[in-house]
C-alpha cells in the first residue's frame with residue numbers, strides 16, 4: 001500500500017475516498033476534517049466539520065455559529081471510525097486546538113500534519129510525533145537559511161526596546177490567531193504585567209483564548225481617541241494595520257513585526273519594520289527534517305512552501321518524496337496575510 005491508496009488530491013484539497021471526507025478542504029464539501037483554525041485550512045460552508053473543540057470554537061468566533069450544518073468534536077488520541085478508515089487527531093503545536101490527522105487503513109497510516117512547529121509555545125499543546133508510513137507536511141520555511149531563535153529571546157528584545165525608548169508606542173504586527181496570543185503569553189512569562197493594548201481586530205480571538213484557559217493578563221482595546229496617550233505602551237495589531245493611518249496617531253510609533261519572515265532582513269526593511277522579531281508558528285528547516293525522521297515515514301508529501309529543498313533532502317534519506325504544489329495554503333505568513341484583520 002501507499003499514501004495514494006488512502007488520499008488523493010482533488011480541486012477541493014486532500015480527499016480520502018474510503019472515508020468520503022476531505023482534510024482542510026479549500027471549498028465547501030460534504031464532510032471536512034479540519035486541522036486548525038487558520039483561514040486557509042478552516043473554511044466556512046461545509047455540511048459537516050470534524051475538528052478539535054477549540055478549532056470548532058475558533059471557527060465559530062471567526063465565521064459565526066452557522067459556519068457548518070453539523071459539528072463533531074475530535075478528542076485528541078481517540079480513534080474515530082469513518083467508513084473504511086480509522087482517523088485519530090494528535091496535537092500539532094501550531095496554534096490553540098491545532099491537530100495532525102492520522103488516517104489508517106488496513107494497517108497503513110498516513111499522517112496529515114496541517115501546519116506545525118516543534119518550538120515551545122505556552123498557548124497550545126506540543127507537537128506529538130506519530131509513527132506513520134506516510135507523512136504529509138508543509139514546508140513554508142523549508143530552506144536551510146530558516147533557523148528560528150527561541151520566542152522568549154525575541155520577546156526580550158521588545159522589552160529591551162521599550163526600556164530604551166520609554167516614550168514611543170511599540171506597535172507590534174502579529175497575526176490575529178495564534179501569533180498574537182503567543183507573543184502576549186511569552187511577554188507575561190517574562191514578567192511583563194502592564195496592560196497590553198489591542199487593535200479591535202485582535203480582541204475576539206484573545207477573549208476566546210482567555211475563555212479556553214490561556215491566561216493573557218490585562219488586555220485593553222485601543223480607543224482611537226486615546227491613541228495619543230499610549231506612548232511607551234505595547235500595542236498589538238494585525239500586520240496590515242501597521243501601514244494604515246490608524247498607526248500614525250500613536251506617539252512616535254516604533255514598528256515591530258513578529259514573523260518567521262523577519263529572518264530575511266531585506267523583507268523587514270522593505271516593510272519599514274524597525275524591530276524585526278523572528279517568531280514563527282511554523283517549523284524551521286531543522287525542525288522539518290527532525291520531524292520527518294521522528295515520524296519514520298517511507299513516503300513524504302509536501303503540500304506547499306519551499307517544497308523542492310525538502311523533497312531533495314528526503315530523497316537523500318531514502319524517502320519517496322513528492323511535492324503537491326497546493327495553491328491556497330500558507331496564507332497566515334504570506335504577504336496577503338499582512339492585510340487580514342481577523
Ligand SMILES: [Zn+2]
Nearest residue numbers: 038094115332
Ligand atoms: Zn496555520
Ligand SMILES: [Zn+2]
Nearest residue numbers: 040115330331
Ligand atoms: Zn497554513
